Amino acid sequence: MSARDAILGKLGPARPIADLTAQADALIGHAERPLLDGDTIDLFLAQLDQPSIAATHDAVDTLGDLPAAVTRYLDANVGARALYLPPDPQLLDLDWQSVTTLHSCPVDDGAVLAIARAGVAETGSLIFETAPVAPMLPNFLALHHLVVLHRAHVVRWLEDALLPAGPQPRAHYWVTGVSGTTDIEGQYVRGAHGPRFLHVILVG
């Protein structure tokens, strides 16, 4: 007998999953959530300020203003006006004259830019999905992670940002603050393996 058959055999006859769905839906119902009071955008920005998230933020009116905001950040925090851009036409088509765009992502220093699909007020999370135009590795390799987020894509709860069942992106990931560790004597250190700095630029 295969291991699969042995394990499923021990678990007994399975009810069809369709029968279970209603029960599972009822169990999640209106699940309890943490307290959250106030305007969604204000709450989201307040979460970014939390020490555990430690993200900075800026705002621009349109995507066309993005290069200027990025340049501002690079001048103030990175020194070099250089940046890795994912191969996303939305970003590549902007006017990047003031910045050197890198063809490969810097490993362990420098900056990278990415578009988040959503921001979540509840937790201050940024939600990303992989696609040919949106690789994920650069967002973990660079020291500074710059994130473009449309104001209209800031939602209140994690549930508001979930993808429906069915085909998924290869990976989707929720980034809630900068990389950190408390593995040595419980002392918090920022920038364990991933980015040490997270900067959100709201558009719109």
Add this chain to the structure above:
Amino acid sequence: MSFAERVDAALHDPLLKTAIDRATGTAQAKRAAAIAAFPSFEPARRRAAAIKDHVIANLGAYLAAFEANAQAAGAAVHWARTADEACAIVIDICKKADAKRVARSKSMLGEEIGLPHALEAADITRVETDLAEHIIQLAHERPSHIIWPALHKTREQVADLFRASHRSPQNEDTIPAMAASARRQLREDMLSADVGISGANFLIADTGAVCTVTNEGNAELSLVPPRVHIVTAGIEKVVPSMRHATHLLRLLARSATGAALTQYTTFYAGPRRPGDREGPEEMHIVLVDNGRTRMRDEGLAEMLRCIRCGACMNHCVVFRQIGGHAYGGTYPGPMGAVLTPALDGLAGAKDLPNACTLNGKCREVCPVDIPLPTLLRGWREKSWREGLEPVTMRRGLGLWAWAAKRPALYRLGTRVAIAALRRFGRRGWIARLPLASGWTDGRDFPRPEAGSFMARYRKGER
């Protein structure tokens, strides 16, 4: 070493006590603050327990659904009855991929099945990428906590380890400098790995995705660059949907570290797709039983709710005295005392369920409301029935079991005991509980705060 000897060694290690106090003290405070901001945490954890129970009751159906969806996303799904089968599957995949170097993202299941050892035996270089696991690997030790595996190590000990083994170690022995040294060292190792191995915090049945959570970002750096991604996951990790996972994630982070959410929560669905510039060419998921179906059938189904948050050990008076290594198994603390006899056999682990004051604190903080004291009591009774206990212990326990089966009498007994504890308690600690001396000798009881757990339990405050 016997359990008694390990406990003795732990109690005589002054550094260990300081290290545990610091880490668990901070964890307790942070959890308390997080739960204060989530006033409906009580019903939330009861809901979490109900969700897990529903899945455990219908585990076959959910596993089959997960398997079908994971396969549709392009992953290969393997099944393993035992730890050895699971390791053999992983090693086989590594060999077929001609893997020389494997990057591992911390997984307790990997520890449970002995994967680090199996990789070594197969001559495959293993890079532990979680900072604490990296420390443990350099020290040739086992994890002493499921969230902070290197909890027992002081900064001085870590500094020495790094100086002896890192290519460009820290210049000064500050914790940030040491973390930076590990970052330099591990980054190169992760990016040159042939295979990335992770566990799973959740398996999402209706999408076939595998969820990992880390604070360091090491999982993503370990799993995206290599040619092959292997997941080893206990069969109890499956949840019906993303909404169910979200509910559990809220409880997991708060219970583990006091955060609203872990820094990086990632869902992987299959290997690299056409047009992708990154990602593994193969994704393999190994679903591991290793005693879980048996636990489900033999009275330990509630233990399969466990989401490995570590709160029970952070709040356990015994764990806080003796640390994780004294437990002798993969999993320490209250959850370990329940799991180890199931995984390693009761005969060798019968002392673990006895190393408990039954103060009920573990159950109170457990985000999935596992009745840990009841399950521990079950092991004690089984151990007694099977004649594994010495005569004096048998007499004390027999009386206790007799009372425990009569709830009213048991409650009265504990109330009397609490009054006695108040009277005898000094600075919150009691050296001896007169009513239950059979297994309280040599153990300290915390001074009860306000009424017994059972009294509050009946008032519906659970």
